[in-house]
Amino acid sequence: GENVEQHPSTLSVQEGDSAVIKCTYSDSASNYFPWYKQELGKRPQLIIDIRSNVGEKKDQRIAVTLNKTAKHFSLHITETQPEDSAVYFCAATPNTGGFKTIFGAGTRLFVKA
Amino acid sequence: SQTIHQWPATLVQPVGSPLSLECTVEGTSNPNLYWYRQAAGRGLQLLFYSVGIGQISSEVPQNLSASRPQDRQFILSSKKLLLSDSGFYLCAWSVQRDGVYGYTFGSGTRLTVV
16 A cells, blocks of 8 residues: 655754755655654644645755655754653545645754753 | 644543544635644554545545534544553645645644543
8 A cells, every 4th residue: 555654754954954865755646745854742733734746845944855766755843942851643644535635753953961 | 824723732531431532624615624643753554535425435444433413513532542542643734726625724622441
């Protein structure tokens, strides 16, 4: 079946450093790639997304890049802060329906002050 | 505005007892609705999804069931809970907007089966 692989599963960085989380998807029909942040005990919340017709998108300290040919997309967080500590999920959704969305397994990010 | 309500927030139930979790959506019509389960420190496991009233698809065989009695209401049930049913249950909805399906999650229910 379709799959989204996410790496690393755990990431620890020093405050102020950058963090990069990478995902690979298998469904060629995927056209929408959201990223969710889940703080401890809370719901996942959308932080940034990118569509298949765009290669890069940036929102302040967060950016996402997409390589459709390689079926890779990545989340980049610059100047990390302790409040960035959370679990991050990538996802890939095809244009055939939201119920086909596949989530990555998640990356637990620790930002050390 | 579009909102999603999920309750209860926390639940402690004995093994063998029934379960009913409810989710309602406001501000949208005919959404796709989902139930996910998240074990401690783990990823999102899709349990059920629904594309319309009375239409339920199950992703994982288990002792849980789902129902959609109204367009914006989604219910997760069990007749007899198992210890392995413990986890964080998330309801979510999605609608197509500008050609893509975005997800919004409810606040979740933390279920502990004792």
